Amino acid sequence: MNGRILVVDDEEGLREALAEKLRHSGHAVETAASAEEALAGLSRIRPDLIVTDLMMPGLTGLELLEKVQESLPSVGVVVMTGNEDMASAVAAMKAGAFDYLVKPVRLAQVDELVVRCLREQALNREAEAAPEPTDTGSGGKVVGRDPRMIEIYKMIGVLARNRATVMIRGETGTGKEMVARAIHTNSAHADEPFVAVNCTALSETLLESELFGHVKGSFTGAVSARRGYFEMAGSGTIFLDEIGDTSPEFQTKLLRVLQERTFYPVGGESPKRTEARIIAATHQPMELLVEEGSFREDLYFRLRVVEIEVPPLRERRDDIPRLAEALLERIRTATGSKARHIGPAAMRRLLAHDWPGNVRELENALTRAAVLARGAAIDEEHLVLGLDSDADGVTGGARASGRDDPDDLSLDSAIRRHVQVVLHRTDGNKSETARVLGISRSRLQRYVDRFDLHVPS
Numbered sequence: 099m100n101g102r103i104l105v106v107d108d109e110e111g112l113r114e115a116l117a118e119k120l121r122h123s124g125h126a127v128e129t130a131a132s133a134e135e136a137l138a139g140l141s142r143i144r145p146d147l148i149v150t151d152l153m154m155p156g157l158t159g160l161e162l163l164e165k166v167q168e169s170l171p172s173v174g175v176v177v178m179t180g181n182e183d184m185a186s187a188v189a190a191m192k193a194g195a196f197d198y199l200v201k202p203v204r205l206a207q208v209d210e211l212v213v214r215c216l217r218e219q220a221l222n223r224e225a226e227a228a229p230e231p232t233d234t235g236s237g238g239k240v241v242g243r244d245p246r247m248i249e250i251y252k253m254i255g256v257l258a259r260n261r262a263t264v265m266i267r268g269e270t271g272t273g274k275e276m277v278a279r280a281i282h283t284n285s286a287h288a289d290e291p292f293v294a295v296n297c298t299a300l301s302e303t304l305l306e307s308e309l310f311g312h313v314k315g316s317f318t319g320a321v322s323a324r325r326g327y328f329e330m331a332g333s334g335t336i337f338l339d340e341i342g343d344t345s346p347e348f349q350t351k352l353l354r355v356l357q358e359r360t361f362y363p364v365g366g367e368s369p370k371r372t373e374a375r376i377i378a379a380t381h382q383p384m385e386l387l388v389e390e391g392s393f394r395e396d397l398y399f400r401l402r403v404v405e406i407e408v409p410p411l412r413e414r415r416d417d418i419p420r421l422a423e424a425l426l427e428r429i430r431t432a433t434g435s436k437a438r439h440i441g442p443a444a445m446r447r448l449l450a451h452d453w454p455g456n457v458r459e460l461e462n463a464l465t466r467a468a469v470l471a472r473g474a475a476i477d478e479e480h481l482v483l484g485l486d487s488d489a490d491g492v493t494g495g496a497r498a499s500g501r502d503d504p505d506d507l508s509l510d511s512a513i514r515r516h517v518q519v520v521l522h523r524t525d526g527n528k529s530e531t532a533r534v535l536g537i538s539r540s541r542l543q544r545y546v547d548r549f550d551l552h553v554p555s
């Protein structure tokens with residue numbers, strides 16, 4: 099990917115070496131010996147990216163950055179700093195620099211950075227052109243700039259304009275419900291209800307009665323008539339999560355809703371009409387379920403008028419930092435934690451982890467870390483990863499992990515989990531565990547007894 103680059107440095111040697119290298123890589127390069135000269139040439143050169151030294155006679159690189167941010171915010175600025183200049187580098191990043199380099203700079207590094215910046219700019223332009231899937235109605239924005247996520251944003255925009263039935267696929271915790279909410283919230287029916295139903299969580303009778311309603315006396319416990327979600331949703335959206343787990347009888351009834359837009363309340367004899375849009379989701383291989391006969395093929399085709407595949411988090415690792423920051427901000431607001439920053443070592447661990455429980459696992463890990471962190475920064479030692487997945491890593495997810503209820507944000511619960519993890523890491527060596535935790539052996543023993551912890555032997 100090539101672009102127009104403006105290199106600004108009062109030091110002629112470095113300026114020309116950089117320009118030469120970038121030209122050699124195929125970019126169109128102009129140079130300026132000062133920030134003033136750069137500013138004067140901006141409208142003629144119209145650069146995609148400016149690479150500028152920070153300390154220059156006259157206007158500094160930081161001032162150049164600020165002026166460019168004001169007049170041409172879409173132009174990326176990479177700042178080069180001297181070794182002693184970390185504070186200015188931080189100031190540059192805060193002022194909106196794309197990145198900074200510490201001198202002496204390696205030419206190959208500049209080359210790499212330039213391509214990264216150009217690619218990110220192209221993605222930003224695409225993302226801006228795509229409809230911004232603003233508030234999803236669940237208190238958060240869909241975050242991510244991975245190309246596959248950007249395709250999903252575009253699809254959300256298209257789907258918000260029509261009423262097509264949608265099937266969202268993806269591993270547990272990838273954000274399927276969030277995408278469904280975004281489709282709803284961006285549609286003309288956003289004022290109508292969005293009703294999410296987890297099809298596995300309810301028994302067959304209950305699922306039917308919740309969705310279609312029931313007449314009085316239709317089953318034991320049906321002491322009065324009840325309206326179902328299909329009626330309550332009006333022309334809003336019904337989100338059917340884990341659709342692959344529904345019974346053949348339920349599937350037949352759902353097929354009728356899709357074909358005729360009508361349904362019968364449990365025990366009722368007159369049909370009712372629904373205008374609600376249906377969005378279904380699953381983490382299961384639907385083709386296999388159809389092949390083995392546990393899912394109706396005709397229903398599957400009706401549901402997947404449009405199909406969206408939400409990629410697993412491990413396949414969009416570049417999104418981890420911005421997702422982690424956005425989630426931390428959400429966690430901070432919800433819990434009142436002071437943690438507002440993820441330290442570099444912690445971020446490295448987040449980037450290296452495989453995330454079988456996807457974004458939900460990331461959210462849970464950060465929630466625990468925010469509880470453990472006492473200050474503003476989340477550090478490596480606050481992260482306890484790998485608690486949110488089943489052995490097969492597919493049907494994992496916090497809800498499946500029994501005792502480890504991720505919604506339990508008490509300090510006791512965080513301590514219990516953390517001590518248990520360290521006990522496992524040391525293969526049950528209590529002296530080592532106590533040392534790692536920075537507590538006495540007797541205190542460790544009190545935790546083991548109090549929380550009934552497993553000591554591997």
Ligand SMILES: Nc1ncnc2c1ncn2[C@@H]1O[C@H](COP(=O)(O)OP(=O)(O)OP(=O)(O)O)[C@@H](O)[C@H]1O
Pocket residue numbers: 236238239240241242268269270271272273274275276277339381421424457458461495
């Ligand atoms: N792209 C994203 N940006 C911000 N938050 C996200 C994103 N994706 C997922 N989340 C958050 O992660 C959590 C899990 O997302 P969600 O419930 O939508 O996943 P799911 O795929 O429907 O999960 P499941 O399969 O277990 O039902 C939610 O708290 C959601 O807000």
